[in-house]
Amino acid sequence: MRKTINQLWIEKDGDSYTIGMTDDLQFDAGDISYVSIANEGPIEMDETLLNIEASKAAIEVPSPLAGTIFARNSAAEDEPALLSSKNTAEHWIVKMNQVDEATWNQLESDKA
Numbered sequence: 351m352r353k354t355i356n357q358l359w360i361e362k363d364g365d366s367y368t369i370g371m372t373d374d375l376q377f378d379a380g381d382i383s384y385v386s387i388a389n390e391g392p393i394e395m396d397e398t399l400l401n402i403e404a405s406k407a408a409i410e411v412p413s414p415l416a417g418t419i420f421a422r423n424s425a426a427e428d429e430p431a432l433l434s435s436k437n438t439a440e441h442w443i444v445k446m447n448q449v450d451e452a453t454w455n456q457l458e459s460d461k462a
Contacts (some may be wrong), residue, residue: 355414357403358443360457367415367449369399370442371433378408379413382430387422387443388413395453400443402433414457 352361357375361368371379384403394397399413422444426432432440 351459352461353454355457356412358411358414359438360414360454365447367417367446367454368442369414369444369446372439373410373436375411376434376441379404379409379434379441380409382433383458385427385430385433387424387427388419390419390422392418402430411443415446415449415453417446419444419446421445450452 352359354360354372357372357378359370359372361370379402381397382402382404384401386401388397388399393413393416395414395416398410400409400411402409402411423432423442426441426443432442435441
């Protein structure tokens, strides 16, 4: 199941939650030249998940969920243009677990 919030998509697969940038956020940012992703480990809701610098804006993206980051798209830090890709296998940001199910259930389902 996929949900969206704050220009991020979140896809749940079992106990794993993958977070990525929506097309709207990609468009708002423009060509991305710098990416900094939160480190693995615990993260609280609204803590900085992602910082990007791009042709149209510098954007600090807050985490839409509290939980534990267990995987980061470090390839995007080396090649920031990956976050502009239309391929979700390339433009994901982090994978999380230990997320509060009630918080997940409050998010709106993706209409796409």
